[in-house]
Amino acid sequence: MPQGQPLSVPDDGLSTRARRRQPVLAVHTGAGKGKSTAAFGMALRAWNAGLRVAVFQFVKSAKWKVGEESAFAALGRAHDEHGDGGAVEWHKMGSGWSWSRKQGAEADHAAAAAEGWAEISRRLAAEQHDFYVLDEFTYPLKWGWVDIDEVVATLTARPGSQHVVITGRDAPPALIDAADLVTEMVKVKHPMDAGRKGQKGIEW
Amino acid sequence: MPQGQPLSVPDDGLSTRARRRQPVLAVHTGAGKGKSTAAFGMALRAWNAGLRVAVFQFVKSAKWKVGEESAFAALGRAHDEHGDGGAVEWHKMGSGWSWSRKQGAEADHAAAAAEGWAEISRRLAAEQHDFYVLDEFTYPLKWGWVDIDEVVATLTARPGSQHVVITGRDAPPALIDAADLVTEMVKVKHPMDAGRKGQKGIEW
Numbered sequence: 001m002p003q004g005q006p007l008s009v010p011d012d013g014l015s016t017r018a019r020r021r022q023p024v025l026a027v028h029t030g031a032g033k034g035k036s037t038a039a040f041g042m043a044l045r046a047w048n049a050g051l052r053v054a055v056f057q058f059v060k061s062a063k064w065k066v067g068e069e070s071a072f073a074a075l076g077r078a079h080d081e082h083g084d085g086g087a088v089e090w091h092k093m094g095s096g097w098s099w100s101r102k103q104g105a106e107a108d109h110a111a112a113a114a115e116g117w118a119e120i121s122r123r124l125a126a127e128q129h130d131f132y133v134l135d136e137f138t139y140p141l142k143w144g145w146v147d148i149d150e151v152v153a154t155l156t157a158r159p160g161s162q163h164v165v166i167t168g169r170d171a172p173p174a175l176i177d178a179a180d181l182v183t184e185m186v187k188v189k190h191p192m193d194a195g196r197k198g199q200k201g202i203e204w
Numbered sequence: 205m206p207q208g209q210p211l212s213v214p215d216d217g218l219s220t221r222a223r224r225r226q227p228v229l230a231v232h233t234g235a236g237k238g239k240s241t242a243a244f245g246m247a248l249r250a251w252n253a254g255l256r257v258a259v260f261q262f263v264k265s266a267k268w269k270v271g272e273e274s275a276f277a278a279l280g281r282a283h284d285e286h287g288d289g290g291a292v293e294w295h296k297m298g299s300g301w302s303w304s305r306k307q308g309a310e311a312d313h314a315a316a317a318a319e320g321w322a323e324i325s326r327r328l329a330a331e332q333h334d335f336y337v338l339d340e341f342t343y344p345l346k347w348g349w350v351d352i353d354e355v356v357a358t359l360t361a362r363p364g365s366q367h368v369v370i371t372g373r374d375a376p377p378a379l380i381d382a383a384d385l386v387t388e389m390v391k392v393k394h395p396m397d398a399g400r401k402g403q404k405g406i407e408w
């Protein structure tokens with residue numbers, strides 16, 4: 001696969017090197033499979049480049065756990081013990097975030113989602129990580145739990161070269177407009193349509 | 205994200221457990237980003253489930269290397285040294301496969317692609333791995349280097365519960381028909397359209 005050639009070269013006065021360090025805002029949306037999976041695949045690549053990776057999962061249940069979390073825990077240990085790749089943090093909303101005093105104490109998902117975004121916003125301002133995955137973040141946006149205009153303003157103004165990948169169905173148009181890279185995952189065929197069950201190692 | 209519910213339950217006499225062990229043939233196609241990345245993300249999940257993962261990259265140049273390869277090498281070491289996850293093998297076509305005597309000796313990509321498929325076919329018959337990624341395998345199919353009918357027949361008849369994920373643009377209709385899970389990655393927006401360069405940790 002050859003590296004892509006730009007269709008045009010912008011007259012922005014930047015060197016090629018400077019352009020290679022520009023931060024990317026990516027959105028994976030659509031009803032097909034692979035939105036989160038591709039985001040974690042990107043995080044793998046980022047980890048290998050030595051970037052500090054942080055995953056924030058806006059999932060409803062703390063019990064819901066994906067295999068990727070364990071795999072990234074192993075990569076995080078490889079970083080801590082052998083200096084391989086970048087550092088890894090993995091946070092799940094569940095019924096409260098790991099950094100929150102309210103952890104496990106409540107089931108107010110709207111408040112938890114807003115708190116998650118507030119923390120991400122603080123970390124972006126502090127340039128705490130290099131590569132952020134905001135998994136299933138389109139849902140709190142869709143449901144109005146987090147204000148889309150504030151999210152777009154914060155992401156657009158984020159300092160440094162922090163990359164952000166947002167996943168979930170029904171990405172708001174304002175988010176798509178702000179993004180550099182948008183892929184829609186379209187379902188062509190899914191085994192559950194034929195009545196098949198999820199497969200261990202495939203679905204979770 | 206709730207686990208999907210089947211639209212119908214097939215009258216196939218299988219228990220839920222047996223249905224959960226059915227092998228999956230997945231295809232990631234389309235012109236958008238994320239085809240290979242999502243396949244590697246799936247491999248991450250498979251690794252965590254303890255499945256024996258093997259990646260076969262049908263790429264043209266041996267020099268072309270992705271960050272995922274190094275990350276999976278780290279996961280393979282975590283398996284070998286600590287018993288974490290599953291075993292990992294990673295093979296690139298380049299100008300010859302790692303198992304081949306002809307390695308590096310020739311530039312006959314058609315022969316190398318055919319040899320790669322012959323080896324995969326042998327491994328499927330021997331149930332050597334549990335989870336196969338055939339990365340960019342649609343191209344040798346498209347160019348007629350590997351016979352699509354033979355590939356479909358071999359995949360359809362593969363023994364045990366071996367999962368196979370095939371990536372690349374322009375997946376042949378016969379492959380789509382044979383697949384259980386097909387996702388088309390559609391490009392909505394790409395930074396290179398705006399003249400931006402590939403980003404380290406994002407594009408490679």
